[in-house]
Amino acid sequence: MKDLGAEEQMSNEAFWLFKQLNLHLEQEWKFQPREKGLSLIERTAENENTLCPRLRNAKVEDLWSLTSFFGFTTETFVLAVNILDRFLALMKVKPKHLSCIGVCCFQLAAQIIEEECNIPSTHDVIRISQCKCTVSDLKRMEKIISEKLHFEFKATTALTFLHLYHTIVLCHTSERKEVLNLDKLEAQLKACNCRLVFSKAKPSILALCLLTLEVQTLKSIELFEIVLRVQKHSKISDSDLLYWRELVSKCLADYSSPECCKPDHKKLVWIVSRRTAQNLQNSYCSVPELPTIPEVGCFNESESEDSCEDMSCGEESLSSSPSDLEGNFFFDLKPKSKWKALNCQS
Template identity: 30%
Template sequence: MLRAGARHPDADELEASTSRQHDQDVDVQMYATLNEYLQLEQKFQPRLCLPAGSENGEVTIGARDGAAHVLRCLKVWYDLPAEVLINAINLFDRFLTKMKVRPCHIPCITVSCMNIAIDQRAEDTRQPRTVSVEELVSVSQSACTAGDVRRMSRVIGDKLALAAHVRARTALHWLRLLHALLARAAARLHMRLPPLQESELVNLLEIAVCDASCVNARTSELALVIIYHKLEEQLAEWSQRESAAGGNTDSVYYLNDFAAQLQAHCNMSEASLASTRGLMRAAQARYGARGRAHPQRLVWRLSERTLKVLRPTDRLTSLLPTIEEQHFAVEQTPNRTRSGSESSESEETSDWPRSPVLPVYCNN
């Protein structure tokens, strides 16, 4: 019999065997998911062919990019997860692939795609949606009604054959899956490297999908190219640090080789991957150049009806007028009588709201 607190001689070997079996099960499950994504990739792949200029009243590339940026603004405004934005853009591009629409319908289609994406997110998480259709219409200023958005949402659902049990496998799904596979490969190699931050990868993906040049790229290629992009940025730093410390730099290149094995498993040719890499980098360059060339603060555009509701403080001044003292005798003080019909509504500030007004502070 073993003493109290003593371990079985085969306990360590049993734990190691259990850990290896668990790792193998996880790897099998992840590669099964990878194969599932490969089978469904073409089903959810947009194939847009939009003109650069409006010739016969067609939707242009600029209109598509404008709609994508409106969707991203709505995502930031309501602090929605990245899944909602990527799914809404995917729905928009797939609908334009199947249907020929007029430019005047683009605002309604844009808000409707966001509405569908929010509904799908609520169904997947089994939580009530936090953004109503009326709020989407109001903030987006799409000049359509909530009823129009609901009807257009049904049309989009019918044309794309949206089903409750089947969700689109977007580039974000691919990005997270490939990122997880690379992380497991790095763990097996015992690599002490700074991990690729998922938030940075998702930000690069949002910039890419908002650019029309990356619409027709394979979602798997776009995700792998983004991971390659971040990996190449850190390769030089990792190599220099390991060389200075006298460490082995081969593990870094092993990880790069593993990404190449993923490329072969997904049937990505070198030419297609190089083309997608060029499109992604061009989109990143345009995004960065636009941000540097047109720095601007947040501007609020309000309608006349909104201005009447807000009661702007245009009559407020920073300097108060001097109050002149008047010395009246007690008997000369004018009598101030107040009738029962007088109220503060007849004063100069009668148009100000009686409810409390909360100030809004903006960082300049």
């Protein structure tokens, strides 16, 4: 079996990739959540005053929903989860504070990864996430998180290794580039991030588990040999790989089953002012007579947080638009690319 370390001299791209891989392998331990803190959460039973695995996992699913709604990248989601877990592993957090912490982690990750024109205002994030806190609450919490993590937010994550491994494999294979689907691998990583146990795995091992399972599905001998060489270069033992790969395989099998509760994007609902809600409740026939609500989610910041009510879109998902009848009377908080276009134009 050839050593990839020798092959890396074949091209500048390969040399740079392995240089980056070695750098991240050296640094990954710095950005892993404290295992003792994660184990403490794992052993915690559900009650009103302590954080249990179910609440943590549910909050990560909320982060996934927020990331999807605003059209942010997988990198933003994975980094938000990393910041969240690192903080939870350091501090004893009460469940009532988890919502505020989650939104803070989401905003911190977005500020690092996303373009400034695509980042929503704090007011919009509070309304869309239905976080029961104020802007000042978020600022105080952001200060606490920043100090506890020593302002080290940009981290080496499993996604970092997944991208590196994927590119390295494609550099050394004669297979078609589209055979190894990166989007599919990223989606599988998101599913793993929704389980607390995988925060205890080394990012390099978790990424390699996903890659080996996908290569195993493709039944490609060439890809399998390349992955083995990547494993050797990364100094990942067979025992560690087999242990975590079994857990990853079970997680993905559970997640793909119809019984699994996946992130509920329908929890993110359209929000209108109380006055508009009352008018809509009186009669849908009188909709044309209602005053037009400004677009792009504009609202008076002097209004209190209690001066609005939320209205669900019913069975429709966020990616679907409200009906023509209702469309003019909802705040124009649109998901994905539409949200970005509106912010860039403003």
